Amino acid sequence: MNIWELLTTFDILLGIVLTAISLCAVVFLTMWSRSIIERIHARPQSSHREIQKEIINGNKS
């Protein structure tokens, strides 16, 4: 059996897709969170509103 033979049933296909999405989602959210942390700490003592504003502006640009 090889990996292509394994991908013949719907359960396996869906399971692999779900697993891959979950792993990618965790990594992506972690990297995103990390970038937010770095952006916030680039400015000391930022208030919540300033951070929100900065994140929104950052997402637009």
Add this chain to the structure above:
Amino acid sequence: METNPERDPENPSEAEHPKIATELSRNLTLLQVTMMGVGMMIGAGVFLGVGNAVRIAGPGGVILTFALNAVIALFTAMSYAELSSAVPRAGGAYNFARIAFGKGTSFLAGWMEWFASSVAGSLYAVTFALYTVHYFTQLGIIQATGFKLVLVEKGVAILIASFFVYINYRGASETGTMGAIFTLGQTVTLAFIALVGIGTAISDPARLANFQPFLPNGWDKLLITMGFTYVAFEGFEVIAQAGDETIEPRRNLPKAMMYSIVIVMFTYVGVAFASIVGVKDVGQPAWIWIGNYGGKGFGEAISRLIPSYGSVLVTITVICASTSALNATIYSATRASYALGRDRMLPAVLSRLHPKRRTPYMALLSTGGLVIVVAAFLPTIDVASSASMMFLFLFFLVNLCVIRIRRQMADEMTYGFVMPLFPIPPIAAILIQAVLAVYLVHMSPIAWVVGPMWVLSGLIIYHLYSKHRAIRTEDEIVVIREEPIPSKGEYRILISVANPANAIALAMNCYRFCQAKGASTEVEVINMVNIPPLLPLSEASKYTQAGEEAITQAMLYLAPRYAFGSTIRYCRNFARCIISAAAERKADLLIMGWQGHRRQGFSLGSTVDPVLERATCNIAVFKDCRQHKYMNVLVPYAGGPNATFSLETASIMVDKDEGRVVVLHVASPGKPTQDIDAFLDETVPQLNASRSLFEPKYVIARDRFKILLEEAEQHDLVVIGATRDPVFRQRVMGSLPEELARNCKKPLIMVKAKHPIKSFIKRWM
């Protein structure tokens, strides 16, 4: 709500220990706190969990279980990360609940944290003992059987627990270093096992057939396996506890939480994969073979994967995992009890720090005692299920805290991290964790007995002890003086006065509303005391003079005709104090003044903005409204939800005999205009005012702001509805009403009408 301003005099325990003289030692690095989190997560539970999960959910189910749980855990970790970055103190969920919900809920959170972590520690001590004794028995070093064997196991469990109590006593750095060493060891070993599994699958693809059938018992069994393995992701709790001892906590704590989830997720998925492909030629499907071994399934599968030394490898890994998890749970439980002692929720002796080592040695001693007693005398596995249940409760609470604090107190926080996609992650986590908690009952019904009993004992202790002795924190609202109106009349107005200078003007304007609403209207005046920073609350009474004068001025104006009450309060944030008082008093209308000053980052001001955004009643903000008569009142109209209340306010403020109210609509060229006449025909009959008082006016112009400003100059009062946009959007996109309020030289009232559904939700959030 607290009613006594004094901190010290009625609190003897605090008087005995007036201030914690020393602080916990701050020397944990990002690596150390990450490894503490990983260490707590990869406890013995995952090794037992793999076999059982394979039995219930099948070979594909076990991998999906860990992958999906990682996503849910990350949602809760983001809540922990955001709150820990804003409140980096020992106590974790206890601190968050204290800020969000007050001392009752926070005590229960701390109480549950202490118990859950301690019992989890007992479980790890017992697991260490079982595996170690079993290993030495196999080598022939230990030859005890029956009851003697049990005694040996218990003795080893007590010894290892005592050893880690001593390590924790040595200091946070030693604890972190020791934890990091064990955790690195186990993680590297598990990563090695995962790599061997992948290599085996590549060299022998026939082993992939072990994944057929992928989910032999159906998709619904995933929920059960997710329920009982979810606690294997609970390590961010210990990271949150390290707030006082971590270098750069606002940056490092959130990072450590995220990183630990990623590390653990790949480790779990990797070893689960390795255990499935590790089995070959056993005469039955691999998942049935592994499942038949239950908790030992993982070890047996790895023994098949690496026949020469797999068994030894698993034993060493389990020993490393249980010791690092034991180390982390003792650390976490100690900080939870330390925080309870620090705030006098439990006896202050728990907050004592060792003068040299800066460790909370008394909290550690009591936690160590609890761990040892549970390990030695109680059925640990059953009690540990209750601990799992309590961790789920805690996570549920922390997700609620993050929503409530963002909604109500975000202005007061200095965040080191704000989660993306808010509020989707905490809401998703709450819903999914509720489902998992229900499915956990299938695994351990006893969890639903022991857990509530511990909570009940906490409630009794809180009401008999903690409630009366807890120290107030700077985040709480303190009522300094109060003369409430006993019963709720038909209409209640709350006036927020800052000083005697604005009290008369506000009282005068309030009087007009009282006249319009009838004789059964009640008025309550609230004043917030401004205590200079660093002064204790016991000094508050020295700063109430201006507030008392303001209240007296308002009282002279209003009390002869209407039921009158007053309250003087202290809170670090005035807006929260006003919003809380309006909700508590069930006010129908909140009246406050605005001087026209604006702080950077706000539309109208740091107090007015949050009040307009979050108060759950009608609001009228007065700017320079000191006249007795208003003849020409302008109401800019755009058809929003505040239009009716704007019109009502204008009809109350205008001179009814000789005055007029101009309802102005400025439309952009080419865009449809609002029908002011239809609006007036529909609204005026409800206002107890003549239709002839109101004049519609239409203007078509590109620059709406310029026209509004010009029109305002020709009137002696402007009544305008507040914007409906969230504050941060106003800051980015701009907002016409707030822009007009800032630039208008004439008296102005900005109003916001209560929205029944939004107000209901806000009250509960």
